[in-house]
Amino acid sequence: MRPQHTKAVxxxxxxxxxxxxxxxNGRTNHCPVCLWSRHMDEVPGDRASTCQGMMKPVGVWVQHGEITRVEHECEKCKFRRYGPVMPEDDRELLIKISVADIRK
Ligand SMILES: [Zn+2]
Ligand SMILES: [Zn+2]
Incomplete structure (x- = not known):
């Protein structure tokens, strides 16, 4: 038995x-279908958070016309963070979020 560590699994x-x-796939922490995530980490991959709240996709990061990151906000503690967009993520939903995000 090996001790559990903070490596991405x-x-x-x-x-x-x-x-x-x-x-x-070791990198994604959100659902590609609805893009929701869960507040599991303090630092990405460490699974150290005790919050466990659901994290809503609230915004996106656009670089060179491409959506490269999605921003999540925890419904429980309002913690926010960005996560990488994956090729399998729902593009239409990402675009919807970017439109809703425009007045930020
Ligand atoms: Zn989902
Ligand atoms: Zn939280």
């Missing part, structure tokens, strides 16, 4: 928001 999870089965 490929873990599959079931989305607590929409119920989709998500295949972990």
């Amino acid at each position: 490929k873990e599959d999870f079931t989305c607590a928001h929409c119920g989709a089965q998500v295949k972990g």
